[in-house]
Amino acid sequence: MWLTWEDLKVNPEATVETHSGIGLALSERFIQRGIFVIAVGRRKENLDAFVQAHGPEKASAIQFDISKMDAIPGFVQDVIKSHPDLDCVFLNSGMQRGANFNKPETLDISLLVEEMTTNYLSYLSLAKEFLPFLMEKKTQTALICTSSALSMVPLLRCPNYCASKAALHHWLLVLREQLKETNVKVIEIFPPAVQTELHDAKHQPDIVDGGKIGIPLEDFTNEALDGLLKGLDQIPVGLAKGWLDSFEQERQEAFARMTEAIRAGAGSK
Numbered sequence: 044m045w046l047t048w049e050d051l052k053v054n055p056e057a058t059v060e061t062h063s064g065i066g067l068a069l070s071e072r073f074i075q076r077g078i079f080v081i082a083v084g085r086r087k088e089n090l091d092a093f094v095q096a097h098g099p100e101k102a103s104a105i106q107f108d109i110s111k112m113d114a115i116p117g118f119v120q121d122v123i124k125s126h127p128d129l130d131c132v133f134l135n136s137g138m139q140r141g142a143n144f145n146k147p148e149t150l151d152i153s154l155l156v157e158e159m160t161t162n163y164l165s166y167l168s169l170a171k172e173f174l175p176f177l178m179e180k181k182t183q184t185a186l187i188c189t190s191s192a193l194s195m196v197p198l199l200r201c202p203n204y205c206a207s208k209a210a211l212h213h214w215l216l217v218l219r220e221q222l223k224e225t226n227v228k229v230i231e232i233f234p235p236a237v238q239t240e241l242h243d244a245k246h247q248p249d250i251v252d253g254g255k256i257g258i259p260l261e262d263f264t265n266e267a268l269d270g271l272l273k274g275l276d277q278i279p280v281g282l283a284k285g286w287l288d289s290f291e292q293e294r295q296e297a298f299a300r301m302t303e304a305i306r307a308g309a310g311s312k
Protein backbone atom coordinates (compact mmCIF):
# COMPACT_ATOMS: atom_id res chain seq x y z
CA MET A 44 0.00 0.00 0.00
CA TRP A 45 1.27 3.44 -0.74
CA LEU A 46 0.42 7.01 0.07
CA THR A 47 2.05 10.35 0.54
CA TRP A 48 3.69 11.81 3.58
CA GLU A 49 3.01 15.52 3.70
CA ASP A 50 -0.60 14.54 3.20
CA LEU A 51 -0.78 13.57 6.80
CA LYS A 52 -0.06 17.14 7.81
CA VAL A 53 -1.28 19.17 4.86
CA ASN A 54 -3.20 17.64 2.02
CA PRO A 55 -1.42 17.07 -1.28
CA GLU A 56 -1.58 13.71 -2.93
CA ALA A 57 -1.04 10.20 -1.67
CA THR A 58 -0.52 6.80 -3.19
CA VAL A 59 -1.74 3.84 -1.20
CA GLU A 60 -1.65 0.31 -2.43
CA THR A 61 -4.68 -1.14 -0.83
CA HIS A 62 -8.24 -2.32 -1.18
CA SER A 63 -8.55 -4.75 1.68
CA GLY A 64 -7.34 -5.10 5.25
CA ILE A 65 -4.79 -2.68 6.70
CA GLY A 66 -4.27 -0.87 3.40
CA LEU A 67 -7.94 -0.15 2.89
CA ALA A 68 -8.50 0.87 6.52
CA LEU A 69 -5.58 3.32 6.54
CA SER A 70 -6.51 4.68 3.09
CA GLU A 71 -9.95 5.55 4.35
CA ARG A 72 -8.44 7.45 7.28
CA PHE A 73 -6.14 9.32 4.91
CA ILE A 74 -9.05 10.30 2.72
CA GLN A 75 -10.93 11.54 5.79
CA ARG A 76 -7.94 13.80 6.42
CA GLY A 77 -8.14 15.28 2.93
CA ILE A 78 -5.40 13.15 1.43
CA PHE A 79 -5.78 12.04 -2.17
CA VAL A 80 -5.14 8.29 -2.28
CA ILE A 81 -3.98 6.26 -5.26
CA ALA A 82 -4.77 2.64 -4.48
CA VAL A 83 -2.74 -0.17 -6.04
CA GLY A 84 -3.44 -3.89 -6.04
CA ARG A 85 -4.45 -6.87 -8.12
CA ARG A 86 -8.19 -7.21 -7.53
CA LYS A 87 -9.92 -4.80 -9.87
CA GLU A 88 -13.29 -5.16 -8.15
CA ASN A 89 -11.80 -3.89 -4.88
CA LEU A 90 -10.05 -1.00 -6.59
CA ASP A 91 -13.21 0.01 -8.46
CA ALA A 92 -15.28 -0.16 -5.27
CA PHE A 93 -12.72 2.00 -3.47
CA VAL A 94 -12.77 4.76 -6.11
CA GLN A 95 -16.54 4.56 -6.39
CA ALA A 96 -16.96 4.88 -2.62
CA HIS A 97 -14.83 8.03 -2.40
CA GLY A 98 -15.14 9.62 -5.83
CA PRO A 99 -12.44 10.43 -8.41
CA GLU A 100 -11.66 13.77 -6.71
CA LYS A 101 -10.42 11.89 -3.62
CA ALA A 102 -9.14 8.56 -4.91
CA SER A 103 -7.83 6.76 -7.94
CA ALA A 104 -6.61 3.23 -8.50
CA ILE A 105 -4.09 1.30 -10.53
CA GLN A 106 -4.27 -2.45 -11.01
CA PHE A 107 -0.79 -3.90 -10.59
CA ASP A 108 0.85 -7.03 -9.23
CA ILE A 109 4.01 -5.98 -7.38
CA SER A 110 5.50 -9.45 -7.67
CA LYS A 111 5.99 -8.81 -11.42
CA MET A 112 9.49 -7.51 -10.85
CA ASP A 113 10.25 -6.83 -14.53
CA ALA A 114 7.21 -4.56 -14.81
CA ILE A 115 8.04 -2.40 -11.77
CA PRO A 116 10.18 0.27 -13.53
CA GLY A 117 7.47 0.92 -16.16
CA PHE A 118 4.75 0.91 -13.52
CA VAL A 119 6.59 3.49 -11.39
CA GLN A 120 7.17 5.75 -14.41
CA ASP A 121 3.43 5.62 -15.18
CA VAL A 122 2.56 6.54 -11.55
CA ILE A 123 5.03 9.43 -11.50
CA LYS A 124 3.80 10.80 -14.84
CA SER A 125 0.13 10.60 -13.91
CA HIS A 126 0.63 11.86 -10.31
CA PRO A 127 3.54 14.31 -10.23
CA ASP A 128 2.44 15.69 -6.82
CA LEU A 129 3.04 12.33 -5.15
CA ASP A 130 5.30 12.77 -2.15
CA CYS A 131 4.93 9.53 -0.21
CA VAL A 132 4.98 5.89 -1.18
CA PHE A 133 3.38 3.45 1.25
CA LEU A 134 4.31 -0.18 0.62
CA ASN A 135 1.98 -2.53 2.46
CA SER A 136 1.27 -5.54 0.23
CA GLY A 137 1.97 -8.85 1.78
CA MET A 138 1.11 -12.53 1.84
CA GLN A 139 1.63 -15.25 4.43
CA ARG A 140 1.89 -19.01 3.96
CA GLY A 141 2.76 -21.83 6.36
CA ALA A 142 5.87 -23.94 5.69
CA ASN A 143 6.92 -27.05 7.60
CA PHE A 144 10.46 -28.10 6.75
CA ASN A 145 9.96 -31.22 8.86
CA LYS A 146 7.68 -32.37 6.01
CA PRO A 147 9.75 -31.31 2.99
CA GLU A 148 7.41 -33.13 0.58
CA THR A 149 4.66 -30.60 1.44
CA LEU A 150 6.76 -27.56 0.51
CA ASP A 151 6.04 -25.59 -2.66
CA ILE A 152 9.22 -23.64 -3.37
CA SER A 153 7.52 -21.44 -5.97
CA LEU A 154 5.12 -20.25 -3.25
CA LEU A 155 8.03 -19.44 -0.95
CA VAL A 156 9.69 -17.47 -3.76
CA GLU A 157 6.43 -15.61 -4.39
CA GLU A 158 6.16 -14.82 -0.66
CA MET A 159 9.71 -13.46 -0.47
CA THR A 160 9.22 -11.47 -3.70
CA THR A 161 5.91 -9.94 -2.59
CA ASN A 162 6.98 -9.15 0.98
CA TYR A 163 10.57 -8.08 0.39
CA LEU A 164 12.20 -8.07 -3.06
CA SER A 165 9.45 -6.01 -4.71
CA TYR A 166 9.92 -3.39 -1.97
CA LEU A 167 13.58 -3.02 -2.95
CA SER A 168 12.73 -2.56 -6.59
CA LEU A 169 9.88 -0.12 -5.88
CA ALA A 170 12.17 1.90 -3.60
CA LYS A 171 14.91 1.97 -6.24
CA GLU A 172 12.48 3.29 -8.84
CA PHE A 173 10.61 5.79 -6.62
CA LEU A 174 13.60 7.22 -4.69
CA PRO A 175 15.05 9.46 -7.43
CA PHE A 176 11.60 11.06 -7.86
CA LEU A 177 11.11 11.51 -4.09
CA MET A 178 14.66 12.80 -3.55
CA GLU A 179 14.27 15.46 -6.24
CA LYS A 180 11.40 17.14 -4.42
CA LYS A 181 12.05 20.35 -2.49
CA THR A 182 9.72 19.27 0.34
CA GLN A 183 9.94 16.38 2.78
CA THR A 184 8.82 13.08 1.31
CA ALA A 185 8.39 9.62 2.81
CA LEU A 186 8.63 5.93 2.17
CA ILE A 187 6.40 3.99 4.57
CA CYS A 188 6.55 0.19 4.80
CA THR A 189 4.47 -2.32 6.73
CA SER A 190 6.65 -5.02 8.26
CA SER A 191 5.41 -7.05 11.23
CA ALA A 192 6.03 -7.85 14.89
CA LEU A 193 7.28 -11.13 13.36
CA SER A 194 10.21 -9.22 11.86
CA MET A 195 11.67 -9.35 15.40
CA VAL A 196 10.51 -12.79 16.65
CA PRO A 197 9.63 -15.66 14.25
CA LEU A 198 6.50 -17.80 14.44
CA LEU A 199 6.82 -21.59 14.16
CA ARG A 200 4.29 -22.11 11.36
CA CYS A 201 5.48 -19.51 8.82
CA PRO A 202 9.30 -19.30 8.80
CA ASN A 203 9.63 -17.83 5.30
CA TYR A 204 7.07 -15.10 6.02
CA CYS A 205 9.00 -14.18 9.20
CA ALA A 206 12.30 -14.24 7.30
CA SER A 207 10.83 -11.91 4.63
CA LYS A 208 9.71 -9.46 7.33
CA ALA A 209 13.04 -9.71 9.19
CA ALA A 210 14.81 -8.94 5.89
CA LEU A 211 12.51 -5.96 5.35
CA HIS A 212 13.17 -4.70 8.88
CA HIS A 213 16.97 -4.95 8.52
CA TRP A 214 16.88 -3.27 5.14
CA LEU A 215 14.73 -0.43 6.52
CA LEU A 216 17.18 0.18 9.40
CA VAL A 217 19.99 0.63 6.89
CA LEU A 218 17.86 2.57 4.39
CA ARG A 219 16.89 5.10 7.11
CA GLU A 220 20.56 5.59 7.96
CA GLN A 221 21.60 5.88 4.30
CA LEU A 222 18.90 8.47 3.61
CA LYS A 223 19.23 10.44 6.82
CA GLU A 224 20.74 13.51 5.13
CA THR A 225 18.03 13.52 2.43
CA ASN A 226 14.42 14.73 2.35
CA VAL A 227 13.07 11.15 2.45
CA LYS A 228 11.74 9.98 5.80
CA VAL A 229 11.75 6.19 6.18
CA ILE A 230 8.90 4.86 8.33
CA GLU A 231 8.25 1.28 9.44
CA ILE A 232 4.94 0.09 10.87
CA PHE A 233 5.03 -3.16 12.90
CA PRO A 234 1.52 -4.65 13.16
CA PRO A 235 0.78 -7.43 15.63
CA ALA A 236 -1.78 -10.04 14.48
CA VAL A 237 -4.71 -8.03 13.05
CA GLN A 238 -8.13 -9.25 11.85
CA THR A 239 -7.77 -9.08 8.06
CA GLU A 240 -7.71 -11.48 5.10
CA LEU A 241 -4.04 -12.34 5.75
CA HIS A 242 -4.87 -15.50 7.73
CA ASP A 243 -7.96 -16.31 5.68
CA ALA A 244 -8.68 -19.97 4.93
CA LYS A 245 -8.74 -19.25 1.18
CA HIS A 246 -4.98 -18.61 1.45
CA GLN A 247 -4.10 -20.67 4.54
CA PRO A 248 -6.52 -23.60 4.79
CA ASP A 249 -4.68 -25.02 7.82
CA ILE A 250 -5.85 -22.08 9.94
CA VAL A 251 -9.32 -22.24 11.48
CA ASP A 252 -11.24 -18.93 11.68
CA GLY A 253 -8.20 -17.02 10.40
CA GLY A 254 -10.16 -13.79 10.02
CA LYS A 255 -10.68 -13.71 13.78
CA ILE A 256 -6.98 -13.91 14.66
CA GLY A 257 -5.53 -10.79 16.26
CA ILE A 258 -6.75 -7.36 17.31
CA PRO A 259 -9.67 -5.61 15.59
CA LEU A 260 -8.61 -3.74 12.46
CA GLU A 261 -10.02 -0.49 13.82
CA ASP A 262 -7.84 -0.65 16.95
CA PHE A 263 -4.77 -1.27 14.82
CA THR A 264 -5.66 1.57 12.45
CA ASN A 265 -6.15 4.05 15.32
CA GLU A 266 -2.72 3.28 16.77
CA ALA A 267 -0.89 3.22 13.46
CA LEU A 268 -2.41 6.56 12.40
CA ASP A 269 -1.55 8.03 15.77
CA GLY A 270 2.11 7.04 15.26
CA LEU A 271 2.14 8.55 11.76
CA LEU A 272 0.63 11.82 13.02
CA LYS A 273 3.25 11.97 15.79
CA GLY A 274 5.95 11.74 13.11
CA LEU A 275 7.48 8.50 14.49
CA ASP A 276 9.77 6.61 12.18
CA GLN A 277 9.14 3.24 13.87
CA ILE A 278 5.51 2.53 14.76
CA PRO A 279 5.01 -0.68 16.74
CA VAL A 280 1.45 -1.68 17.59
CA GLY A 281 0.29 -4.08 20.34
CA LEU A 282 2.69 -6.95 20.96
CA ALA A 283 5.33 -5.30 18.77
CA LYS A 284 5.69 -2.42 21.23
CA GLY A 285 7.19 -4.54 24.03
CA TRP A 286 9.63 -6.18 21.64
CA LEU A 287 10.73 -2.94 19.99
CA ASP A 288 11.18 -1.26 23.37
CA SER A 289 13.23 -4.12 24.89
CA PHE A 290 15.67 -6.44 23.09
CA GLU A 291 15.28 -4.71 19.73
CA GLN A 292 16.79 -1.56 21.27
CA GLU A 293 20.02 -3.46 21.90
CA ARG A 294 20.14 -4.60 18.29
CA GLN A 295 19.59 -1.06 17.02
CA GLU A 296 22.19 0.37 19.43
CA ALA A 297 24.70 -2.20 18.17
CA PHE A 298 23.87 -1.16 14.59
CA ALA A 299 24.41 2.52 15.54
CA ARG A 300 27.78 1.74 17.16
CA MET A 301 28.93 -0.30 14.17
CA THR A 302 27.81 2.43 11.76
CA GLU A 303 29.66 5.07 13.77
CA ALA A 304 32.83 2.95 13.87
CA ILE A 305 32.71 2.33 10.13
CA ARG A 306 32.19 6.04 9.41
CA ALA A 307 34.99 7.02 11.79
CA GLY A 308 37.28 4.49 10.09
CA ALA A 309 36.36 5.77 6.64
CA GLY A 310 36.95 9.36 7.78
CA SER A 311 40.45 8.62 9.11
CA LYS A 312 41.69 7.24 5.78
Ligand SMILES: NC(=O)c1ccc[n+]([C@@H]2O[C@H](COP(=O)([O-])OP(=O)(O)OC[C@H]3O[C@@H](n4cnc5c(N)ncnc54)[C@H](OP(=O)(O)O)[C@@H]3O)[C@@H](O)[C@H]2O)c1
Binds near residue numbers: 107191234238
Ligand atom coordinates in the same frame (compact mmCIF):
# COMPACT_ATOMS: atom_id res chain seq x y z
N1 LIG B 1 -2.99 -8.98 9.54
C1 LIG B 1 -1.95 -9.28 10.29
O1 LIG B 1 -2.07 -10.05 11.27
C2 LIG B 1 -0.61 -8.68 9.99
C3 LIG B 1 0.37 -8.72 10.97
C4 LIG B 1 1.63 -8.20 10.69
C5 LIG B 1 1.89 -7.64 9.45
N2 LIG B 1 0.90 -7.62 8.50
C6 LIG B 1 1.25 -7.05 7.19
O2 LIG B 1 0.33 -6.05 6.84
C7 LIG B 1 0.27 -5.93 5.42
C8 LIG B 1 -1.18 -5.90 4.98
O3 LIG B 1 -1.77 -7.16 5.27
P1 LIG B 1 -3.28 -7.33 5.74
O4 LIG B 1 -3.24 -7.86 7.10
O5 LIG B 1 -4.05 -6.11 5.46
O6 LIG B 1 -3.71 -8.53 4.79
P2 LIG B 1 -4.74 -8.63 3.59
O7 LIG B 1 -6.10 -8.22 4.03
O8 LIG B 1 -4.54 -10.00 3.04
O9 LIG B 1 -4.21 -7.53 2.55
C9 LIG B 1 -3.07 -7.74 1.77
C10 LIG B 1 -3.07 -6.68 0.70
O10 LIG B 1 -1.91 -6.84 -0.13
C11 LIG B 1 -2.32 -6.81 -1.49
N3 LIG B 1 -1.40 -7.65 -2.24
C12 LIG B 1 -0.99 -8.90 -1.93
N4 LIG B 1 -0.17 -9.37 -2.88
C13 LIG B 1 -0.05 -8.37 -3.80
C14 LIG B 1 0.65 -8.26 -5.04
N5 LIG B 1 1.42 -9.26 -5.50
N6 LIG B 1 0.54 -7.12 -5.74
C15 LIG B 1 -0.23 -6.11 -5.29
N7 LIG B 1 -0.92 -6.16 -4.14
C16 LIG B 1 -0.84 -7.28 -3.41
C17 LIG B 1 -3.75 -7.37 -1.49
O11 LIG B 1 -4.50 -6.91 -2.60
P3 LIG B 1 -4.81 -7.85 -3.88
O12 LIG B 1 -5.00 -9.24 -3.37
O13 LIG B 1 -6.03 -7.27 -4.50
O14 LIG B 1 -3.61 -7.70 -4.75
C18 LIG B 1 -4.29 -6.75 -0.19
O15 LIG B 1 -4.78 -5.45 -0.41
C19 LIG B 1 1.06 -7.13 4.88
O16 LIG B 1 2.36 -6.70 4.52
C20 LIG B 1 1.14 -8.07 6.07
O17 LIG B 1 2.26 -8.92 6.02
C21 LIG B 1 -0.34 -8.11 8.75
